[in-house]
Amino acid sequence: xxxxxxxxxxxxxxxxxxxxxxxxxxxxxxxxxxxxxxxxxxxxxxxxxxxxxxxxxxxxxxxxxxxxxxxxxxxxxxxxxxxxxxxxxxxxxxxxxxxxxxxxxxxxxxxxxxxxxxxxxxxxxxxxxxxxxxxxxxxxxxxxxxxxxxxxxxxxxxxxxxxxxxxxxxxxxxxxxxxxxxxxxxxxxxxxxxxxxxxxxxxxxxxxxxxxxxxxxxxxxxxxxxxxxxxxxxxxxxxxxxxxxxxxxxxxxxxxxxxxxxxxxxxxxxxxxxxxxxxxxxxxxxxxxxxxxxxxxxxxxxxxxxxxxxxxxxxxxxxxxxxxxxxxxxxxxxxxxxxxxxxxxxxxxxxxxxxxxxxxxxxxxxx
Amino acid sequence: xxxxxxxxxxxxxxxxxxxxxxxxxxxxxxxxxxxxxxxxxxxxxxxxxxxxxxxxxxxxxxxxxxxxxxxxxxxxxxxxxxxxxxxxxxxxxxxxxxxxxxxxxxxxxxxxxxxxxxxxxxxxxxxxxxxxxxxxxxxxxxxxxxxxxxxxxxxxxxxxxxxxxxxxxxxxxxxxxxxxxxxxxxxxxxxxxxxxxxxxxxxxxxxxxxxxxxxxxxxxxxxxxxxxxxxxxxxxxxxxxxxxxxxxxxxxxxxxxxxxxxxxxxxxxxxxxxxxxxxxxxxxxxxxxxxxxxxxxxxxxxxxxxxxxxxxxxxxxxxxxxxxxxxxxxxxxxxxxxxxxxxxxxxxxxxxxxxxxxxxxxxxxxx
Numbered sequence: 001x002x003x004x005x006x007x008x009x010x011x012x013x014x015x016x017x018x019x020x021x022x023x024x025x026x027x028x029x030x031x032x033x034x035x036x037x038x039x040x041x042x043x044x045x046x047x048x049x050x051x052x053x054x055x056x057x058x059x060x061x062x063x064x065x066x067x068x069x070x071x072x073x074x075x076x077x078x079x080x081x082x083x084x085x086x087x088x089x090x091x092x093x094x095x096x097x098x099x100x101x102x103x104x105x106x107x108x109x110x111x112x113x114x115x116x117x118x119x120x121x122x123x124x125x126x127x128x129x130x131x132x133x134x135x136x137x138x139x140x141x142x143x144x145x146x147x148x149x150x151x152x153x154x155x156x157x158x159x160x161x162x163x164x165x166x167x168x169x170x171x172x173x174x175x176x177x178x179x180x181x182x183x184x185x186x187x188x189x190x191x192x193x194x195x196x197x198x199x200x201x202x203x204x205x206x207x208x209x210x211x212x213x214x215x216x217x218x219x220x221x222x223x224x225x226x227x228x229x230x231x232x233x234x235x236x237x238x239x240x241x242x243x244x245x246x247x248x249x250x251x252x253x254x255x256x257x258x259x260x261x262x263x264x265x266x267x268x269x270x271x272x273x274x275x276x277x278x279x280x281x282x283x284x285x286x287x288x289x290x291x292x293x294x295x296x297x298x299x300x301x302x303x304x305x306x307x308x309x310x311x312x313x314x315x316x317x318x319x320x321x322x323x324x325x326x327x328x329x330x331x332x333x334x335x336x337x338x339x340x341x342x343x344x345x346x347x348x349x350x351x352x353x354x355x356x357x358x359x360x361x362x363x364x365x366x367x
Numbered sequence: 368x369x370x371x372x373x374x375x376x377x378x379x380x381x382x383x384x385x386x387x388x389x390x391x392x393x394x395x396x397x398x399x400x401x402x403x404x405x406x407x408x409x410x411x412x413x414x415x416x417x418x419x420x421x422x423x424x425x426x427x428x429x430x431x432x433x434x435x436x437x438x439x440x441x442x443x444x445x446x447x448x449x450x451x452x453x454x455x456x457x458x459x460x461x462x463x464x465x466x467x468x469x470x471x472x473x474x475x476x477x478x479x480x481x482x483x484x485x486x487x488x489x490x491x492x493x494x495x496x497x498x499x500x501x502x503x504x505x506x507x508x509x510x511x512x513x514x515x516x517x518x519x520x521x522x523x524x525x526x527x528x529x530x531x532x533x534x535x536x537x538x539x540x541x542x543x544x545x546x547x548x549x550x551x552x553x554x555x556x557x558x559x560x561x562x563x564x565x566x567x568x569x570x571x572x573x574x575x576x577x578x579x580x581x582x583x584x585x586x587x588x589x590x591x592x593x594x595x596x597x598x599x600x601x602x603x604x605x606x607x608x609x610x611x612x613x614x615x616x617x618x619x620x621x622x623x624x625x626x627x628x629x630x631x632x633x634x635x636x637x638x639x640x641x642x643x644x645x646x647x648x649x650x651x652x653x654x655x656x657x658x659x660x661x662x663x664x665x666x667x668x669x670x671x672x673x674x675x676x677x678x679x680x681x682x683x684x685x686x687x688x689x690x691x692x693x694x695x696x697x698x699x700x701x702x703x704x705x706x707x708x709x710x711x712x713x714x715x716x717x718x719x720x721x722x723x724x725x726x727x728x729x730x731x732x733x734x
Contacts (some may be wrong), residue, residue, distance in 0.1 A: 126730075127732075
């Protein structure tokens, strides 16, 4: 898995047997700087077709290298049945637009699975998002299906909460109500607004509010907060997706322009994230649900404390309590999705992506 | 199959049983003009990543439409087991270059197989060229493998000759020598130089020398011809590929600059094509081989007569004599290659592509 943050290549080695997903190893290999810059230049921008083609094959090589390095001396490559390769998204437009007379949604991941399969000798499943779009979905989110596999409880409702740049939840109903579709959507901002404000306040020296110390010591401006929470996004029914453009740099710039001290803006933005998450959970899950958090936001203890305060009946844990390294969850998810593909099990959740039907996600490159 | 000429979408319906390839239907659906223009703009040029992503999904829709239109009232879609989808090449660089510290060859076909599989309900095999490149090959040519399947004779050597813009041959040894690798390579120019000269001579009113009438009535300049045939390309040992840049517009412009009358240039260019093909066949196949021609060049009767004159012992036929519409051959080839993939048979010829080994070509999208 390679995220849109362009950090690098996350490799998770996972054992799946009798429906149980057991993470074994996790390792992140950073992209070389020149590769990150090339990816930045092609992601949603003008480029030469040659650059995309070359990067497609180069990423195949880097992915194969990362897989070998992760397994080296720990797991023999020969013992691995399957690779689930998400690839690097360089464009995603889940909502259809009018294009040359057709309604077209699209998604574009690069990283050549033929290179990965040839270098590793391992069957490789790739292109997970395309079929969901073909079936009328937005091609995302795909992780909620895996949240079901990982977290479904016999009697309790569980909510998988990921606090990345954007925050999202999957409401996984108990086995006794397994027919009820999993609700999954972006709740709104995660760390993105907070991080942008911290970078501004520290002239780029800090990238995030460590443990929430800045927010904890400052003042929430409640009128400003109320205004933020009136954003029509929060009234939309799921499934829905929030974008980088919605709660990103521009949003932070608007806050800064008010002249309110940056500490207070950070406190207010943190409370904004907390409140939008809490409302989403309170609306879509029973009060005594178990909330399992992952993503960078879990290290913001102030944010986590505020969430606990707003959702007093909820039990709030992190995925680490379930043996899932919060940073590894997405990579683990694509191993699980590859497994579902070879088991011929449709793995998109129409309730989460908006697809007309559940379909087999993936494309198969033989060993 | 969609060729680099960007004409449109060739659909061949083929029955394959007990090793026999039986073409049933062939239909070309032209690309809408706006799509052709968009493809031209992204093919080997600067573009926005969004355009490639959207075209990828749009072509999926157009391919599915073309398949349905071809089968309509003739073959029920439900009776079709498999689609072999070449896609539209928008970049190909079979020889590796130095790229960000790696040796990278690449190829790039668009047209989303997930859309095709979802719309038709038919299992779709795509991405044929990538695995050959992963195995160190140039990703082309892939048709010679199918020439073997179509044309291999018990005792006779057969040469599949395609005269398109560029001309190429596959030398298919008899069954009695089936261990001898098929030799396949571009012999040099096909119609490309001739066509460029005709367009110039007629101010674009004619696109080719119909039946070779211009060449037949004009004078070959033998000194000029000798110079052309000294091109180092003809000394290279196969496998080798000739490009549009090598025997295209620029080459024709150089000829025009000599001031020789255009008719004579057309006669000389035609003889150049004939001689380079004849030398290639004489060098790599026995004198009494059977040569099976396809491609637009077969309609140039002067060219075909000259070939017969230079290869007197050869029997020169066209693929139509074997039940293969010369225009349909490539589309038929990708149906056959899809069949080979699902039969788990490696279908690249290392002798033709330069790959280190024979590999399974394709990526599998389930129905």
